[in-house]
Amino acid sequence: MSDSKIPTPDQLRRDVNEFLKEKYGDRVVIPPEPDLNGQTPPPEGEKKDFTSPVHFNLKPSELEAYLQQYVVGQDEAIEVLATKICTHFNRMKLETRTDGVEELVGNIKSNVLMIGPTGVGKTYLIKLIAKKIGVPFVKGDATKFSETGYVGGDVEELVRDLVREANGDLKLAEYGIIYLDEIDKIASSGNSIGPDVSRSGVQRNLLKLMEESEVDLKTPHDLAAQMEAAMEAQRTGKVARKKVNTRNILFVMSGAFSTLPDIIRRRLNQQPIGFRGVEEELPASAADTEILRKLRSEDLIRFGFESEFVGRLPVTVTLNDLDVEGLFRILGNPNSTVIQGKRRDFRSYDIHIEFEEEALRRIAELANEEHTGARGLVSVVDRLLLKFEKTLPDTTITEFTVTPALVDNPQGELDRLLTQHYLKAFQKRFLASNGIVITFTGEALELLRQRASGEGKNLEEVCSDLLHDYEYGLRLLGCDNFTVDSDIVRDPKSRLEEMIKQSYGKKH
Numbered sequence: 444m445s446d447s448k449i450p451t452p453d454q455l456r457r458d459v460n461e462f463l464k465e466k467y468g469d470r471v472v473i474p475p476e477p478d479l480n481g482q483t484p485p486p487e488g489e490k491k492d493f494t495s496p497v498h499f500n501l502k503p504s505e506l507e508a509y510l511q512q513y514v515v516g517q518d519e520a521i522e523v524l525a526t527k528i529c530t531h532f533n534r535m536k537l538e539t540r541t542d543g544v545e546e547l548v549g550n551i552k553s554n555v556l557m558i559g560p561t562g563v564g565k566t567y568l569i570k571l572i573a574k575k576i577g578v579p580f581v582k583g584d585a586t587k588f589s590e591t592g593y594v595g596g597d598v599e600e601l602v603r604d605l606v607r608e609a610n611g612d613l614k615l616a617e618y619g620i621i622y623l624d625e626i627d628k629i630a631s632s633g634n635s636i637g638p639d640v641s642r643s644g645v646q647r648n649l650l651k652l653m654e655e656s657e658v659d660l661k662t663p664h665d666l667a668a669q670m671e672a673a674m675e676a677q678r679t680g681k682v683a684r685k686k687v688n689t690r691n692i693l694f695v696m697s698g699a700f701s702t703l704p705d706i707i708r709r710r711l712n713q714q715p716i717g718f719r720g721v722e723e724e725l726p727a728s729a730a731d732t733e734i735l736r737k738l739r740s741e742d743l744i745r746f747g748f749e750s751e752f753v754g755r756l757p758v759t760v761t762l763n764d765l766d767v768e769g770l771f772r773i774l775g776n777p778n779s780t781v782i783q784g785k786r787r788d789f790r791s792y793d794i795h796i797e798f799e800e801e802a803l804r805r806i807a808e809l810a811n812e813e814h815t816g817a818r819g820l821v822s823v824v825d826r827l828l829l830k831f832e833k834t835l836p837d838t839t840i841t842e843f844t845v846t847p848a849l850v851d852n853p854q855g856e857l858d859r860l861l862t863q864h865y866l867k868a869f870q871k872r873f874l875a876s877n878g879i880v881i882t883f884t885g886e887a888l889e890l891l892r893q894r895a896s897g898e899g900k901n902l903e904e905v906c907s908d909l910l911h912d913y914e915y916g917l918r919l920l921g922c923d924n925f926t927v928d929s930d931i932v933r934d935p936k937s938r939l940e941e942m943i944k945q946s947y948g949k950k951h
């Protein structure tokens with residue numbers, strides 16, 4: 444076979460995809476593999492702007508100040524993370540210098556363990572940091588690995604994901620951040636049967652990556668890549684190995700660790716009184732976040748982690764539970780996506796919304812009852828405004844304010860808003876076409892509202908139907924203002940006839 448007959452890897456991928464499409468429809472596709480020479484353009488809209496970490500020159504206090512602008516109520520965590528992560532990147536910069544700075548052998552990386560309940564900013568912090576530093580970032584879920592049963596290949600997939608995030612730039616991927624959530628779920632519970640075997644298996648697989656290992660870019664089941672490699676080998680007689688070194692990749696692991704405070708409490712209680720340091724005297728009722736400050740490696744080992752695993756996570760960060768005050772501050776934060784995101788949702792329908800401060804406080808209180816951290820804010824705001832979001836685009840309403848009354852009774856406030864809106868529209872039209880100011884008694888309005896909802900019409904339509912004959916009648920009578928009461932709503936005809944009769948009687 445001559446060389447010219449050999450398809451390019453791209454051609455090959457297209458051919459294989461065509462074959463797969465015929466056989467399976469669009470369900471199976473071989474994605475373009477990250478181009479190792481950085482020549483494959485990233486897919487549309489995914490181009491990321493990374494700076495080389497070698498040009499990194501951020502100081503811990505600068506990173507801290509940046510994070511403070513976004514993240515509320517986690518000052519301690521921010522301080523530790525900003526410092527350790529800045530130092531991690533600055534140290535890599537030092538090591539790439541060629542002015543004789545010696546490379547440290549056995550260098551311990553500042554991999555981070557984050558402990559904290561759901562929705563308090565763990566992922567958010569790391570994402571912000573990766574963005575600020577300009578390195579690729581991938582997020583994985585530790586439970587995924589134990590579920591498959593096949594562990595080794597999967598944790599390495601995180602590193603390949605990092606290459607994809609870096610648009611195929613291997614060097615950059617080697618400075619990326621890998622974030623693994625739910626790491627507490629791969630702790631073993633002490634007995635070595637069942638899922639525990641694979642859990643400690645996952646820990647061991649992660650160990651290799653966390654330290655230093657070379658990850659092959661080609662997965663054993665990447666068909667196109669395997670074929671490409673085989674052809675490459677045939678052509679050149681060499682097997683090109685494309686690998687990523689994990690030495691500088693920063694690992695951040697996070698989890699809720701809900702039973703950890705009790706483990707620490709037990710340890711503290713078991714120490715003979717005389718051996719407890721003054722700082723370890725904590726009342727049994729001390730809050731979990733207080734207790735977590737006393738965390739030691741041995742507690743994590745008791746929790747179910749291998750000591751080698753704990754040893755490779757030298758930085759521990761505890762995040763606080765968010766209370767009502769914290770949640771309220773998030774809502775008020777101009778960088779917060781909760782309120783800004785909702786504003787944007789409505790702006791897409793040309794509706795401007797305002798939030799009263801007292802309403803924000805009520806929202807924070809409701810969110811606090813959900814026990815899902817800042818995520819509770821999003822669900823509360825969504826729940827409150829859903830009907831508004833559905834209904835208002837059908838109207839010409841262009842603004843409204845979220846008040847405490849709205850938070851307490853969203854449906855009632857929506858009805859009120861719609862009533863006012865349609866009422867005004869009707870009054871305006873009535874005045875314009877008849878020159879008459881029309882008003883309604885409260886009772887009449889209530890009846891009309893009920894009728895509107897019963898008939899599935901809006902208030903303006905119901906008023907127009909009801910008062911159709913009055914437009915001419917009142918003009919005839921020479922009125923310049925008129926009040927509609929509940930009797931008219933019940934029986935519009937009689938009153939109009941009566942008024943016309945009366946006026947006729949007066950004139951004659």
Ligand SMILES: Nc1ncnc2c1ncn2[C@@H]1O[C@H](COP(=O)(O)OP(=O)(O)OP(=O)(O)O)[C@@H](O)[C@H]1O
Binds near residue numbers: 560564624699781818
């Ligand atoms: N402390 C905070 N300050 C400001 N916003 C926050 C804070 N915590 C969370 N948020 C908001 O809530 C969202 C969800 O938080 P995040 O993803 O960081 O939760 P998490 O701590 O990683 O929870 P989980 O353990 O469930 O993954 C964030 O994207 C952010 O908008």
Ligand SMILES: [Mg+2]
Binds near residue numbers: 565566567624
């Ligand atoms: Mg998270």
